[in-house]
Amino acid sequence: MIPLRCAGCGAGLEIDEGMKVFACAYCGISQQVERRGGTVSLKRLETVVNSVNLSTQRIASELALPRLERELQDVERERSRLLEAAQKEAKPGMGWVVVVCLAFVALGVYELFKWNLGWVSVWFILAYFSGSLLHQGPEVAKRINNTADAKARRIKEQLAAHRDNLDA
Numbered sequence: 001m002i003p004l005r006c007a008g009c010g011a012g013l014e015i016d017e018g019m020k021v022f023a024c025a026y027c028g029i030s031q032q033v034e035r036r037g038g039t040v041s042l043k044r045l046e047t048v049v050n051s052v053n054l055s056t057q058r059i060a061s062e063l064a065l066p067r068l069e070r071e072l073q074d075v076e077r078e079r080s081r082l083l084e085a086a087q088k089e090a091k092p093g094m095g096w097v098v099v100v101c102l103a104f105v106a107l108g109v110y111e112l113f114k115w116n117l118g119w120v121s122v123w124f125i126l127a128y129f130s131g132s133l134l135h136q137g138p139e140v141a142k143r144i145n146n147t148a149d150a151k152a153r154r155i156k157e158q159l160a161a162h163r164d165n166l167d168a
């Protein structure tokens with residue numbers, strides 16, 4: 001028999017040599033008997049369970065960190081690949097769009113000098129619409145960046161949560 005104090009209510013308890021887990025006769029709290037070297041102590045079972053959870057969480061976080069860092073690198077690689085592809089695709093057509101747009105402007109100005117206002121508006125409207133094609137390149141890039149940013153943000157949030165776990 002070893003005399004000990006309850007980890008819950010502090011009552012004096014006597015436990016048998018082989019006991020590992022028991023409930024206090026006074027307050028009913030479950031506790032674990034910890035034997036380290038020559039000393040014996042009691043630990044409330046819920047905190048034992050919590051620390052087990054904590055260590056499995058730590059292990060999960062340690063495994064998750066390198067995986068998430070790889071995922072983050074993949075997102076950035078994918079971003080530059082898509083941007084490069086979009087740029088390549090956009091370049092050959094855009095020179096012609098500029099030429100056509102300027103031609104419409106020139107025609108508009110020409111008709112303006114002749115005071116054919118109906119034609120002036122037609123050419124300027126066409127110039128406006130062909131000119132708006134020039135914005136599509138940046139639009140595509142913006143969409144690619146937005147998607148990549150959103151993915152990266154989610155991964156970074158997870159990374160931060162796991163780092164907090166490890167710091168705790």
Ligand SMILES: [Zn+2]
Pocket residue numbers: 006007008009010011024025026027028029
């Ligand atoms: Zn007790």
